[in-house]
Amino acid sequence: MAIKVCVFDAYGTLFDVAAAARIAAAEPGREALAKVWPDLAEDWRRKQLEYSWLRAVTGDYVPFWQVTMDGLDWAMERSGLDDPELRERLLALYWELAAYKEVPMMLATLKARGLACAILSNGSKDMLEGAVDHSGVGLYLDAVLSVEEVGIFKPARAVYDMVGARFGCTPDEVLFVSSNGWDAAGAAGYGFQTVWVNRAGLPMDRLMAQPAHVLSDLTTIPELV
Missing domain, CATH: 1.10.150.240 (Putative phosphatase; domain 2)
Structure with a gap:
């Protein structure tokens, strides 16, 4: 889909x-x-x-x-x-972490194509709001989802469930992007289409599933959708 x-x-x-x-x-x-x-x-x-x-x-x-x-x-x-x-x-x-340089343009391109964009993070809600506000990327985001709502950290399935609950979508309608190999694997096992942003050039994790795509940064994310 x-x-x-x-x-x-x-x-x-x-x-x-x-x-x-x-x-x-x-x-x-x-x-x-x-x-x-x-x-x-x-x-x-x-x-x-x-x-x-x-x-x-x-x-x-x-x-x-x-x-x-x-x-x-x-x-x-x-x-x-x-x-x-x-x-x-x-x-x-x-609380003032900078976004990677390619992030604003990448998110703007996705929004221009009519896609919903969201954060799904282990971060506390207030921490995420601080980073979003400081980086200025909030205008491109439809939701900032924190595990605080379910009281458990990724890669628990209850965390990934939050996406469908918020957007009314099925897992195969979601592109999930993470720089953490274990997170990308967990999301792939859940049923999301996944991207591992492997900035450090690390080996693939030996886990229950593997991401569909491996990129060195976020620049080409819009090409995948």
Whole structure:
């Protein structure tokens, strides 16, 4: 069936999750962070995801902001950064993540073609609203869907169910786009047509399903619909 709805993961897909550490590292007096910021950014994101998976398995849901803070605390300790002011700065910057440069034009093109566009994210509603407002992409979005509504993190099927409930569409009418291989696999197994945005050139995850398309960025998404 024809695609009617294009759904995007937020963090790492539309918004650059490394931007917070990168920006803070360039500020005056951040020499200690400047030496380690790529590792800190990677550790922060990895633990953020690991904590969300573990909480999904155990049923111990907390808002994504909590796992974001917990992930940062782990990453800072690993990097030897005991700096409460830096912690607050990094967390503040996470509310102002920039969109990747191709995102506005890509979304504008999809909207011009009459497609509905939405975010489906583990992020807390207020976190997502902050990123959407800061990046200016809100005018291209018909919905911002947060797992807060169902109280469990992706890749739980209850999260993907939110798309059909919101748009009244079947799974095969949805193009789902994520930079996370596990998320793209989960969505493919659910029945969405899927795209993995593999910015880092990683191997394909060995999971229950595979995405239909693998791209290096979001530029050519409109060509798939």
